[in-house]
Amino acid sequence: MKILICPLNGPRNIAEFTYGGQVKVMPDPKGSTDREWAQYVFYEDSHIGVVQEWWMHTASSYWFIAERHNQTDEVLRTYDPAELFDKAVDRSVAHASKESEPKVHADAQHKDGNA
Amino acid sequence: MPFSLLKFGLNKDYPFEQIADLPPPGDLKARYDVVIIGGGGHGVATAYYLAKHHGVTNIAVLEKAYLGGGNTARNTAVIRSNYLTPEGVRFYSESVKLFERLSNEFDFNIMYSQRGQLTLAHTDATVRAFRQRAEVNKHFGGRTELIDSQAVAELVPTLNMSPAGLPVLAGLWHRDGATARHDAVAWGYAKGATQRGVELHQLTEVTGIDVEAGRVTGVQTNRGRVSCGCVVQAVAGHSAELSRMAGFPLPIVPYPLQAMVTQPVKPFLDPLVSSSALHCYVQQTSRGEIVLGGGSDPYPLYGTRSTLELKESLIASAIDMFPFLSEMRLLRQWAGITDMTSDYSPIMGLSPIDNYYLDAGWGTWGFKATPICGVTMAELIASGGRVPDLIAPFSLDRFDAFRQVNEMGATAASH
Numbered sequence: 001m002k003i004l005i006c007p008l009n010g011p012r013n014i015a016e017f018t019y020g021g022q023v024k025v026m027p028d029p030k031g032s033t034d035r036e037w038a039q040y041v042f043y044e045d046s047h048i049g050v051v052q053e054w055w056m057h058t059a060s061s062y063w064f065i066a067e068r069h070n071q072t073d074e075v076l077r078t079y080d081p082a083e084l085f086d087k088a089v090d091r092s093v094a095h096a097s098k099e100s101e102p103k104v105h106a107d108a109q110h111k112d113g114n115a
Numbered sequence: 116m117p118f119s120l121l122k123f124g125l126n127k128d129y130p131f132e133q134i135a136d137l138p139p140p141g142d143l144k145a146r147y148d149v150v151i152i153g154g155g156g157h158g159v160a161t162a163y164y165l166a167k168h169h170g171v172t173n174i175a176v177l178e179k180a181y182l183g184g185g186n187t188a189r190n191t192a193v194i195r196s197n198y199l200t201p202e203g204v205r206f207y208s209e210s211v212k213l214f215e216r217l218s219n220e221f222d223f224n225i226m227y228s229q230r231g232q233l234t235l236a237h238t239d240a241t242v243r244a245f246r247q248r249a250e251v252n253k254h255f256g257g258r259t260e261l262i263d264s265q266a267v268a269e270l271v272p273t274l275n276m277s278p279a280g281l282p283v284l285a286g287l288w289h290r291d292g293a294t295a296r297h298d299a300v301a302w303g304y305a306k307g308a309t310q311r312g313v314e315l316h317q318l319t320e321v322t323g324i325d326v327e328a329g330r331v332t333g334v335q336t337n338r339g340r341v342s343c344g345c346v347v348q349a350v351a352g353h354s355a356e357l358s359r360m361a362g363f364p365l366p367i368v369p370y371p372l373q374a375m376v377t378q379p380v381k382p383f384l385d386p387l388v389s390s391s392a393l394h395c396y397v398q399q400t401s402r403g404e405i406v407l408g409g410g411s412d413p414y415p416l417y418g419t420r421s422t423l424e425l426k427e428s429l430i431a432s433a434i435d436m437f438p439f440l441s442e443m444r445l446l447r448q449w450a451g452i453t454d455m456t457s458d459y460s461p462i463m464g465l466s467p468i469d470n471y472y473l474d475a476g477w478g479t480w481g482f483k484a485t486p487i488c489g490v491t492m493a494e495l496i497a498s499g500g501r502v503p504d505l506i507a508p509f510s511l512d513r514f515d516a517f518r519q520v521n522e523m524g525a526t527a528a529s530h
Contacts (some may be wrong), residue, residue, distance in 0.1 A: 002422070015424055019414035038515045042366040042457050046355035048417050070369070071417040 002073075006057045007064045007080045020054030023065060023084070050076060119222055137182070137309050140316050146342045147175040147314075149496060150334055152321050152357060153349035155179025155187040156297070157474050159304040160489025161347060161496070162313045168490070169497035172312035175343075176305075179320035183301030186351035189419075189451030190482040191374050192297045193387055193398070195232045199248050199525040202508040203460065204255040206487060208417045209505065211257075211291050213486035219244040221303035225295045232292025232387040234260040237281035241391050244489060244524055245287040258290040262361060271388055281392050292387050293397060296465060297482055324361040324471075330440065331361070331471045345470035345496060352452030353417070354462075354475035363467045366514050367454045367476050369412040373425050375448035377440070379403030388436065393527035395432035397440075404446060404462045407433045411453065411479065418520065419450045453478045458519035459526045463488070463509040464495060464502045472496060473511060480526050 022044045027036045047050055048071045055078070056063045066078045072085040149165060151158045154176045165171040178184075196207035215397045218225050235240045245261050252259035262478050267286040268276055279445040298499050309315055316338070323335035324346065331341035355367045380403050389396030409429040412422070426448060434441045455478045456462060462476035474492050477484070491503045502510065507518050 001424075009183075034517065035515050038517065042514045043364055044366075044368050044415075045366070046367055046369060046415075047359060048356060070415060073416055073418055073420070 004055070004066070004075060005078050006060075006062065007078055008062045009057055009060060012057065016058055018056045018058050020056055020063065023052040023054060052079075117334045118219070120224075137277060137305060137315060140314065141318060143319070143336070143338055143341050144314070148344040150174075150341060150343040150345070151176045151347045151349060152183050153185075153351070153474075154272040154302045154305070155185050155349065155351060156183060156303075156304065157351075157477070157488050157492070158347070159183075159301055159308055159313075159315065159350040159483050161349060161444070161474070161492040162315075162375065162489075163304045163308040163311075164489045164493035165496060166311035166313055168493055171493075171497055174308075174313045175341065176308070176313060176315045177319045177321055177334070178315065178317045180192055181317050182305055182315065183298055186451045186453070186477070186481060187297055187301045187485075189372075189374070189449055190297060190479075191396070191398070191406050192294045192400070192482060192485065193232065193396070194227075194291075194293040194295060194483045195289055195387075196291055196483075197232070197234075197252050197259045197287060197525065198522055199251060199521060200460075200520050201251060201255055202520050203522050203525065204252055204257055206505055206509075207293075207491075208256045209481060210484050210487035211293070213490065214293065214295060214483075215219055217295075217300070217303065217486060221307055223299065223303045225299040226460050227293060227295040227304055229291065229293040230385045230387065231270075232289045232389070233267065234287040234289075235267065235283050235388070235390045235392075236285045236287065237390070237392040239284070245285065248287060248525060252289070252449055256303065260288050262286050262288045270386060271384070273383055273437055273439070274388065275436055275438055278390060279393060279432070281390075288386075294387060294400065296401070297346060300482075300485055304485075305493060315370060321357070321360070324357075326362055326468055326471075330402055330469045345472065347472045347492060347496060349474040349492075351454055351475075351477050351481055354454045356417075356468070358473075358475070361466070361471055365462060365473075365475060365500040365511070367456055367462070369417050369421070369452045370414075370455050371430065371450045372408075372453045372479055373421050373448070373450040374406065374408040375426065375429070376400070376404040376406050378447050379442040379447050380405070380443070384437075390432065390436060393432040393435060395429060395436060397433055397436060405433075405440065405443065411455070412450075417452055421450050453491065455479075457514075458500060459522040460520040461488075461509050462511050463492070463506040464511065464517050465500060466474045469500070472500075476509075478526065480522075486530060 003011045004014045005011050054067050067076045162174050196211045198204045249259045249261045320337045325333045331346045355365045358365045384399040387398040454476050456476040466473045491506045494503045
């Protein structure tokens with residue numbers, strides 16, 4: 001049994017969790033091209049290394065972020081999304097203000113892993 | 116059946132010398148017209164048809180491990196064309212036709228066995244979806260029909276008609292469904308290609324791709340650099356990693372897919388049977404082993420480790436379908452890394468680099484496309500980049516144009 005540490009519920013069987021895709025920065029809905037949307041929707045960082053992902057503890061519907069190595073399957077860290085997202089996305093005036101962008105871990109996006 | 120078998124049958128001597136192995140690999144040449152990265156079924160098939168149909172023989176197939184040792188050896192060897200979209204059905208139907216005559220063409224038995232494939236529907240919604248697939252199939256050349264539960268029970272008498280409490284309402288019966296020995300397909304193509312002058316270099320790993328002014332000039336390997344006229348990438352599992360080496364991303368996510376086989380028993384199961392709701396498919400190989408396959412792992416991974424959870428649920432589903440399987444012993448189990456695309460169709464054809472061709476995104480449906488993939492990729496390369504109509508819908512730029520070929524329902528759980 002593989003254990004994932006939920007920031008809210010503690011260590012649980014990974015079968016209790018749902019994978020929710022990688023953490024990505026959403027393009028500005030007002031000013032982005034079709035191509036930018038396609039990149040956002042269809043492309044993920046498929047490089048072997050540490051990736052930053054959304055996970056949900058299914059029983060409690062609690063979403064959090066995990067940093068996981070996508071070859072060794074080692075989970076390095078799990079944390080509450082409040083660490084990256086300090087406010088809700090404002091859908092009425094969507095803008096690309098730098099302050100509201102999540103601080104996506106630079107390491108998680110580009111770090112090489114040769115484990 | 117290869118006709119030469121008859122000749123040997125009448126001969127007293129066993130034809131040892133007739134079964135030629137692959138020629139020993141020499142040193143890498145300084146330059147090849149075509150470098151194919153990946154010595155699996157797709158790579159060697161492409162080389163074979165380039166040599167056979169187009170007279171291009173200055174080809175190197177570079178394989179980091181051994182011939183057909185990646186996903187060619189890890190799939191569950193299902194051949195079928197009962198897809199959902201016209202594009203998909205047209206493409207895979209051509210592949211089925213090529214498979215039918217492959218043993219004769221190679222003069223080598225690939226153990227091709229056309230027993231039909233049966234997919235079970237357990238809900239009204241699935242019955243409707245199957246009806247649509249049957250109609251699309253009939254229209255584009257496949258032999259597929261919707262049959263009722265009575266016909267299912269007659270076709271597979273050993274099947275539990277209510278597995279896991281889900282009654283079998285109907286079945287999608289695909290007469291063209293078949294299986295073959297997957298290793299033999301790769302060996303047959305490799306033999307045919309090397310006899311025509313193609314070089315197959317195993318234990319030769321590509322470590323870099325040299326791109327100058329939008330064109331590939333050569334590849335770096337663990338055995339030195341070779342320059343080349345063009346490159347084809349045909350690596351399953353690590354497609355996105357390789358394309359990154361060439362300098363562009365692919366919309367592919369790696370998911371492990373797990374499968375297993377039991378000890379061989381006497382033949383009892385003729386068709387290939389899969390359940391749309393249990394995410395499980397069961398077939399008996401020509402050697403008598405029962406192959407069990409299921410859905411992908413629940414999250415992406417570049418690893419071929421197996422998990423107890425998935426094996427357990429797969430075995431549970433298989434036993435629900437065929438209860439007496441609980442008496443069987445498992446012989447082998449394994450996992451492979453599949454290149455999943457968001458629309459469950461491959462990525463074939465041109466790339467952002469002029470002379471770099473893509474054969475990627477084969478997810479869980481690559482083996483059945485091996486022959487047609489070889490034919491169309493060879494045509495693409497020999498023509499210098501004119502995309503054959505059959506693979507045009509699978510271009511990389513379909514994602515940017517939101518023009519996906521959605522085969523999720525026809526591939527995801529029922530091979």
